[in-house]
Structure formats: C-alpha cells, structure tokens
Amino acid sequence: MQYNLRLRSQMVMKMREYLCNLHGFVDIETPTLFKRTPGGAKEFLVPSREPGKFCSLPQSPQQFKQLLMVGGLDRYFQVARCYRDEGSRPDRQPEFTQIDIEMSFVDQTGIQSLIEGLLQYSWPNDKDPVVVPFPTMTFAEVLATYGTDKPDTRFGMKIIDISDVFRNTEIGFLQDALSKPHGTVKAICIPEGAKYLKRKDIESIRNFAADHFNQEILPVFLNANRNWNSPVANFIMESQRLELIRLMETQEEDVVLLTAGEHNKACSLLGKLRLECADLLETRGVVLRDPTLFSFLWVVDFPLFLPKEESPRELESAHHPFTAPHPSDIHLLYTEPKKARSxxxxxxxxxxxxxxxxxxxxxxxxxxxxxxxxxxxxxKMLSHLLQALDYGAPPHGGIALGLDRLICLVTGSPSIRDVIAFPKSFRGHDLMSNTPDSVPPEELKPYHIRVSKPTDSKAERAH
Known part of the structure; x- marks a missing residue:
C-alpha cells in the first residue's frame, strides 16, 4: 500500500511538471458544490438551508472547464475530485480522482498527442517505457474485431466473419441467421483448445451463451477426430473445415467457436467468450496476457447518440450532451441523428x-x-453554459484520465481500492468511521429534512 501511494504521488508530480512547466497549463480548482444537471451518472445531493433546494456534488468539472475556455484560460488542468452515486465495483468508487484537461483551439489529434506525451513523461522508471504513438481503431472496428469498445489487445483471438464459409449449410441455427437481412456468422479461435478444454468447459461456454445472450454456440474441433461425436459438428463438411483453417490461420489442435445472428449481438457474445476463455486457459497454465505488457489503444468515432433503454424511440448522449458531432455527420442531426458519429x-x-x-x-x-x-x-438547467457560448466560445476539447484506474493497472493491483488512501467498501461505506451514519433529528431541522422512523409490522411497512 505504501508503494502504491508513493508511486501515485510521483506520477502525479510528473504530470504536473509536464502540463505546467512544459506545456503552459494552468492548474485551477473548481467547486465541489454545484447544481444538479441533466444526463450522465447519478449525482450526490447536498441539502441547503433553503426549503426544497439542494446542491449536488459534480460528477466531473465538465461545465466549469468549458466556461474557463470561454473566459480565455485556454489551457486548464486539475487533479479533480469527482462524485457519482452509483454502485461500487473493483474499478469504481463513489468518489474518485481524474486528471482533468481542457484546451482551446485544438483538434482530436492534438489532445491524443498531448496525452501520449503526458503518459510517456510520467511513466515509472521501473516499468517498460511507453511507446508512442498509440494505435487507433474506430468504434465499429473494435466492436467487429473484439466485441467490446474497451478491448484487451495484448492477445489475439480476434472475431472473424465466416458467413461466406457457411452459405450452404445444413446446420439449422446458421441457416436461420443467414436467411435474415443482417444475419451473420462469426467465430473466434481458441489456441490449442483441443489440448486444454474439457467437455465440461464446452458445456459451460454453451450455457453462458444461452443464459446471458439467448444465443447458440457451436464448438468446432479442427482436428476432425476430436469432435466428441457431436451430431451438429458432423454437418460441417471437410471443405468447410479446411476453409476455416485457412481463413482463421488456425492449427489442427485449435478449437473454433461459432455463433450466428445480428452483427452486434454476435460480436458482443464472442467478445465476452474471448475473455472468459482467456481466463480459463490461464488457469491451465497458458499465459495469453503478459502482465508486464501495457497495450494502449485509442478508440474513436463513437456514435453521438444511443437509444434510451427504457424508451428506445428517444435518444440519450453516448458520451455527454456537450460532445461535438463528427464534421462529416452534422447534416444527420436534422435527418437521421441515430447515425451521427461524434x-x-x-x-x-x-x-x-x-x-x-x-x-x-x-x-x-x-x-x-x-x-x-x-x-x-x-x-433552463444549463442556461449559464448556453449564455457563455452565446458570448463567443473558441473551439475547444479535452479529456479526463481516471487516475485511480491508471495507477491500479500500473501497479498490477486487483482493485482501485488498493491505490486509494481511505477507500470506500464495495457498498460505498467507510468502514473505519462507519460512514454513512445517522444524524440527530434536531441537526436535520435547519435543512427541512424529516426522517421517518423505521416501521416494525408488515402492515406499517406496506402503508
């Protein structure tokens, strides 16, 4: 823990040097009491002494840093505390820290170049040096190749479209998928799967696909003698087996997992199985992900909007509502906004x-x-920002690095709680001080809050 906190301190110090001394940034603190704003993560509310009025803890300094750009402070950064009233995970806490950056008169390439230099400058001396520039993939490419927008690129097992191999097939679920307008057949290859996978592993993979994605998975042992007499596998012709070996550059001891259906759903399933199988193989002594390797990747060209889960006809921001549309897609905002890239x-x-x-x-x-x-x-909730933009705002952009998550990966820690002083528990509690804690009713009166007493009987609870 001491090592982690000292390393964190050293990296932050180097980041400050890089931004302030080498690139002319100004370190500006922004308020942690603000107003509730629409969109994004849930915010913590803070009661005030005015009846029915609340402040909120900002989930990021986003609006403040845009206002600073309007005000002429063209290079801002901050080691910013942020707050989100969401469930904790190994890589998430209710309060966390960002390296928050904003610049005027900059484009996407300029931001990326700055961050690559920042990480290269602040990287610990006892780790392999950061190699720049980082590779870049579009959102559509990473989804089609890895089944996720945050892929682990330290190992292969990429998703391959093999629809053409199975245009003429007697396998029912493949036939059904390919008969539909956007139906596709996708596959990943598990290296030496015939050597390391057991029958129960294959059943576990199939059950995972059925339970979580309502999808079918067909395992194909490329060594024809290793298909455990699977009746479905017997429908795969020898020519198709050889074409899979050629197309996917596989060996006979490899195992191919096939699925079929709509493009995004099929890719998402195989993306999950890619990681599950990597975990499984590593328990058997096969190291696919080098723990000493740091593989960076820029993902760009995200969709600007996504359909709301609860109301698919309505839109929500894929990132946040202040994100600029892709210059080539501005016309789509007025015709087909769902297709606009950001x-x-x-x-x-x-x-x-x-x-x-x-x-x-x-x-x-x-x-x-x-x-x-x-x-x-x-x-009206964002009138302050809109008024500022009306005065005339320079083109601007920025980024926020999750400091806790970055240090967690650099140190190889299993959880961000291992790189934070006084972290919260999985439920968002401070176990040392027993926070959150109750407050006497008389202390709540100035805030016009009354806490009802817990009820005992079922009837009272129902009431």
Missing amino acids: QHYDLVLNGNEIGGGSIRIHNAELQRYILATLLKEDV
Missing part, C-alpha cells in the same frame, strides 16, 4: 478504459438544438 475518443489500456474525452460543441445554437430537440432536456 468527436469522442477513449483511451484503453489492457482492456480497461482509463480516459475519455471529446471535442466540444462551441456553437450555442447547435448546443440548444441538441439539448432541447434531440435529447428533450430542460435548457
């Missing part, structure tokens, strides 16, 4: 998103249109 970019390290940012909307009229017309948000 100028949003994520930085991924070993299968973890460690940073995300975008070029922002600096035109007040466009920002109003997106908020009011496309996202159906109350623009």
Whole structure:
C-alpha cells in the first residue's frame, strides 16, 4: 500500500511538471458544490438551508472547464475530485480522482498527442517505457474485431466473419441467421483448445451463451477426430473445415467457436467468450496476457447518440450532451441523428478504459438544438453554459484520465481500492468511521429534512 501511494504521488508530480512547466497549463480548482444537471451518472445531493433546494456534488468539472475556455484560460488542468452515486465495483468508487484537461483551439489529434506525451513523461522508471504513438481503431472496428469498445489487445483471438464459409449449410441455427437481412456468422479461435478444454468447459461456454445472450454456440474441433461425436459438428463438411483453417490461420489442435445472428449481438457474445476463455486457459497454465505488457489503444468515432433503454424511440448522449458531432455527420442531426458519429475518443489500456474525452460543441445554437430537440432536456438547467457560448466560445476539447484506474493497472493491483488512501467498501461505506451514519433529528431541522422512523409490522411497512 505504501508503494502504491508513493508511486501515485510521483506520477502525479510528473504530470504536473509536464502540463505546467512544459506545456503552459494552468492548474485551477473548481467547486465541489454545484447544481444538479441533466444526463450522465447519478449525482450526490447536498441539502441547503433553503426549503426544497439542494446542491449536488459534480460528477466531473465538465461545465466549469468549458466556461474557463470561454473566459480565455485556454489551457486548464486539475487533479479533480469527482462524485457519482452509483454502485461500487473493483474499478469504481463513489468518489474518485481524474486528471482533468481542457484546451482551446485544438483538434482530436492534438489532445491524443498531448496525452501520449503526458503518459510517456510520467511513466515509472521501473516499468517498460511507453511507446508512442498509440494505435487507433474506430468504434465499429473494435466492436467487429473484439466485441467490446474497451478491448484487451495484448492477445489475439480476434472475431472473424465466416458467413461466406457457411452459405450452404445444413446446420439449422446458421441457416436461420443467414436467411435474415443482417444475419451473420462469426467465430473466434481458441489456441490449442483441443489440448486444454474439457467437455465440461464446452458445456459451460454453451450455457453462458444461452443464459446471458439467448444465443447458440457451436464448438468446432479442427482436428476432425476430436469432435466428441457431436451430431451438429458432423454437418460441417471437410471443405468447410479446411476453409476455416485457412481463413482463421488456425492449427489442427485449435478449437473454433461459432455463433450466428445480428452483427452486434454476435460480436458482443464472442467478445465476452474471448475473455472468459482467456481466463480459463490461464488457469491451465497458458499465459495469453503478459502482465508486464501495457497495450494502449485509442478508440474513436463513437456514435453521438444511443437509444434510451427504457424508451428506445428517444435518444440519450453516448458520451455527454456537450460532445461535438463528427464534421462529416452534422447534416444527420436534422435527418437521421441515430447515425451521427461524434468527436469522442477513449483511451484503453489492457482492456480497461482509463480516459475519455471529446471535442466540444462551441456553437450555442447547435448546443440548444441538441439539448432541447434531440435529447428533450430542460435548457433552463444549463442556461449559464448556453449564455457563455452565446458570448463567443473558441473551439475547444479535452479529456479526463481516471487516475485511480491508471495507477491500479500500473501497479498490477486487483482493485482501485488498493491505490486509494481511505477507500470506500464495495457498498460505498467507510468502514473505519462507519460512514454513512445517522444524524440527530434536531441537526436535520435547519435543512427541512424529516426522517421517518423505521416501521416494525408488515402492515406499517406496506402503508
């Protein structure tokens, strides 16, 4: 723990040097008491002494740093505390720290180059040096290749489209998928799977696909003698088996997992199985992911909007509502907004998103249109930002690096709680001080809050 905290301190110090001394950034603290704003993660509310009025703890300094760009402070950064009222995970805490950055008169390439230099400069001396520039893939490419927008690129097992191999097949679920307009057959290859996978592993893979994705998985042992007399595998012709070996550059002891269906769903399933199988093989002594290797990747060209889960006809921002559309797709905002791409970019390290940012909307009229017309948000809640943009804002963009998650990966820790001083528990509790804790009713009166007493009987609880 001491090593982790000292390393964290050293890396942050080097980041400050790089940004302030070498690139002319200004370190500016922004408020941690703000107002509730639409979209994004759930915010913690803070009661005030005015009846019915609350502050909120900001989930990021996003609006503040855009206002600083309007105010002429063209290079801002902050080691920022952020708050989100969401469940904890090994890589998430209710309060966390970002390296928050914003620049005026910059494009996506400029932000990426700055961050690559920042990480290279601040990287620990006892780790292999960071090699720049980082590779870049589009959102569509990573989904088709890895089944996720935060792929672990330290190992292969890429998703391959093998629809053409099975155009003429007697296997029912493959036939059904290929008969539909957007039906496809996808596959991944498990290296030496015939040597390391047991029958129960194959059954576990099939059950996972059925339970979590309602999809069917067909395992194909490329060594024809190792198919455990599977009746479905017997429908695979010798020519198809040989074509799989050629197309996927496999060996006879490899195992291919096939699935079929709509493109995104099939890729998402195989993306999950790719990681599950890597975990499984590593328990058998096969190291696919070198723990000393740091594999960075930029993911770009995300969709600007996504359909809301609870109401698919309505839209929500894929990143946040201040993200600028891709210059080539601005016309789609007025015709087919679901197809518009954004100028949003994520930085991924070993299968973890460690940073995300975008070029922002600096035109007040466009920002109003997106908020009011496309996202159906109350623009009055963001009147301060819209008014600032009306005064004239420079083109600007930025990024936030998740400091806790980055240090966690650098140190090889299993959880971000291992790189945070006084972390919260999985449920968001501080076990040392027993926080959150109750407050006497008389102390709540100035805030106009009354806590009802817990009820005992079922009837009272129901009431």
